[in-house]
Amino acid sequence: MTSPETRLANIGIILPEPMAAVANYVPFVIAGNQLYVSGQVSAGPDGLVKGRLGESMQVEEGQAAARLCAINLIAQCKAALGELSRVKRVVKLGGFVNAHPNFEALPQVINGCSDLMVEVFGDAGRHARSAVASPVLPLGVAVEIDGVFEIG
Numbered sequence: 001m002t003s004p005e006t007r008l009a010n011i012g013i014i015l016p017e018p019m020a021a022v023a024n025y026v027p028f029v030i031a032g033n034q035l036y037v038s039g040q041v042s043a044g045p046d047g048l049v050k051g052r053l054g055e056s057m058q059v060e061e062g063q064a065a066a067r068l069c070a071i072n073l074i075a076q077c078k079a080a081l082g083e084l085s086r087v088k089r090v091v092k093l094g095g096f097v098n099a100h101p102n103f104e105a106l107p108q109v110i111n112g113c114s115d116l117m118v119e120v121f122g123d124a125g126r127h128a129r130s131a132v133a134s135p136v137l138p139l140g141v142a143v144e145i146d147g148v149f150e151i152g
Helices: 004-010 059-081 106-125
Strands: 028-031 034-041 087-098 128-134 143-151
Touching (some): 028 059, 034 087, 059 087, 087 106, 106 128, 106 143
Parallel strands (some): 087 128
Antiparallel strands (some): 028 034, 087 143
16 A cells, blocks of 8 residues: 555655744644644745635636645644554545635635545545635635544
8 A cells, every 4th residue: 555655756746844823823733533734825835825716816726726735734744643644534624715706616626635635645535625715815825724634
């Protein structure tokens, strides 16, 4: 069985340093066999990905932003657990999209995160989720996603 770290390497993803909290909260909490990861914003090597879907961004750009959120979620999991093989299941993702009021393709945007979770964790990456619109997100980012993971 291929490890999540190997799958990441095979698709060319090097995990970044986990993002520090920007307010009075912690990046993750472990409670029993659950890992709760605070919302991770669309940020990559070139900085924050800002914009509003349906206004200054198209679906494909939103999917790429959501994929960055997934990478940041996985980086937090690695920081919390040491080894990604300790993730037994991606339980739930909560996706927030900075969207124009008429933009309805929220699920397609959050698929950018969901697809990577399945690619990295296999069937254990299939999860429940929500995808909601927001008139604004912290720091003007396009997407923010939080996650709940079962751990062993």
